[in-house]
Amino acid sequence: MLSTTPRTTLGRKKHRAVTDRSVLYDVLDEGLICHLGIVRHGVPVVLPTGYGRDGDTLYLHGSTGAASLREAARDLDVCVTVTLLDGIVYSRSVNNHSMNYRSAVIFGKAAPVVDREPKMHGLEVLTEHLAPGSWAHARGVNAKEFAAVSVLALDLAEASVKMRAEGPDDEPEDVEADAAWAGVLPVRTVFGEPEPSADLSPGRPVPAHVTARAAAGR
Amino acid sequence: MLSTTPRTTLGRKKHRAVTDRSVLYDVLDEGLICHLGIVRHGVPVVLPTGYGRDGDTLYLHGSTGAASLREAARDLDVCVTVTLLDGIVYSRSVNNHSMNYRSAVIFGKAAPVVDREPKMHGLEVLTEHLAPGSWAHARGVNAKEFAAVSVLALDLAEASVKMRAEGPDDEPEDVEADAAWAGVLPVRTVFGEPEPSADLSPGRPVPAHVTARAAAGR
Structure with missing residues (x-):
């Protein structure tokens, strides 16, 4: 089960929250980039970053958005969000237009991975998420590269998934009026x-x- | 020209920053969702949200991530990021694997749009971004819906675009060794x-x- 701390409990449309952990894994495994949020000088900063998952650990690549990740490495709180857009929902009314999507939101403290073995494992997870098969095919990480790269690990303890996967939700009077098309355009x-x-x-x-x-x- | 405040000046790989305002517009107009970051109780929160652009104003839809947007409406700082993933870069070395992407990051204060005419305009911009043609085709917003929906506006004054759009950047010795494939898988x-x-x-x-x-x- 996914956690339901106050931060991950939805304020509205609770029927769209998903508490099945396998759905969280599916969203994270299907996505290619995450959006990493940190607080810097009191304001939010959101940057796209590569990631990879192994069990209940999410690895973040330190070579993207480097300044932000260096700060995150100083034990800052982070929020990592992965969103898959599945469709545009055309409704009979402008107001009921919507999107079908699956979105995972993870809160926690991202810790730098420094020891050799776990750091190399994190790099393998990151590489295989970005480019499956490349860890075996491409030239491995040498000592200089290993020292220069940074890997962060984030526990998936406090995570939530929200999704919409359905047709238009029109008012009965709009369905009756039959004055406009309604349906989903898959993305x-x-x-x-x-x-x-x-x-x-x-x-x-x-x-x-x-x-x-x-x-x-x- | 895009602004180059300290927040939008890149800490590394400066050659990937783009200062042409038309590129900012292109990224925002091509994207379908943004990731909205706010600070809530001292920690970052990043949620996917619909948006639309008119000139130098970005409109955000208040019906997604409602609790966050209600807080944003209380004059909180926001960071809005739109990322387009264009390709997976396979390099001869694991370390030089990368992504081709275009990413817009906007800092500012999102203000609620309350007056009737600008709010209706914001709804039109949001609708036409999500579903071009729907504003004319679908049933318009009625009084009850108009009162219930919220629209935020964010000025594009402090914005930056970062992108990568090139082939693998391999070390000369890896090119010489010719031991692995390299190229781009378009996304x-x-x-x-x-x-x-x-x-x-x-x-x-x-x-x-x-x-x-x-x-x-x-």
């Missing part, structure tokens, strides 16, 4: 054809872990 | 086939403003 994130780097050796094929992903879409 | 957000509501009158066609959007993709 999907898809992969295109791989674009090989121009400086690859001639004839090098696109490896299977990339072609498979491109073919599967999301 | 796109697309619309699917419209799904009409089951309770429409039989034979009602999908209107042109919806079919055109589905066909155009993004």
Whole structure:
């Protein structure tokens, strides 16, 4: 079950809250970027960042939005949100237009991962989330890179999922009036054809872990 | 030109900052959801929210993440971020894996729009961003709905855009070694086939403003 602390209890539309932990995992595993929120000099800062999940730990990559993550590493509170947009809901009334979506919100303190073994594991989780198969295929992290990169870990203890996955919710009188179209326009994130780097050796094929992903879409 | 206050000046990789205001507009106009950050009880809260842009004003819909927006309406500082993910960058080394993206970050105070004419205008901007053509097609906002909905406006004075739009940035020795594939896997957000509501009158066609959007993709 997901936690229901005051921060993760929805103030309205409670039927859209989801308390099944597997849904949290699904949203986090399907998303590609998160939005990391911190407080800096008293004001909110929200930056897009790569992430990856292993069990109940969310890893954040320190090389994106570096200044923010350095501050987060000083034991600042963070809020990490991953949103998947699934559709535009066209209703018979302007007011009932909406979106279908799945959104995970996680509160906690992001701690820097410093010891060698867990930090290398965090880098593997981050890499495999961003580019499945790349950890085995690409050249590994050398000592200089390992020292320069930073990895943060955030526990998934205080997390909530909110979603909408349904057709238009029109007023009975608008359905009766039958004066406008209503329905859902699905929104999907898809992969295109791989674009090989121009400086690859001639004839090098696109490896299977990339072609498979491109073919599967999301 | 975009502002370069300390908050919007990048701490690293300055070559990725964009100071052309038209790029800011493009990112905001292409995105469908924003991530709204506020500070609540001293900690950051980041929630996905619908928005729309008119000139240098960003409108936020008060019916999503309601508790947060009610607090924002009490003159709290907000940070609004819109991120478009354009590609996964596969490099010859794990460490140089990256993402191609365009991201707009806006700081400011979101003010509630209360007067009738500007509030109705804000609702039109929000509706036409979410579902172009729906303001004219769907039943308009009635008095009860108008009173219940809230619209916030945020000035685009303090905004920055950051982007990456290039191939892998590999070390010369990794290019020379030629031991791994490198390239970009494009990521796109697309619309699917419209799904009409089951309770429409039989034979009602999908209107042109919806079919055109589905066909155009993004």
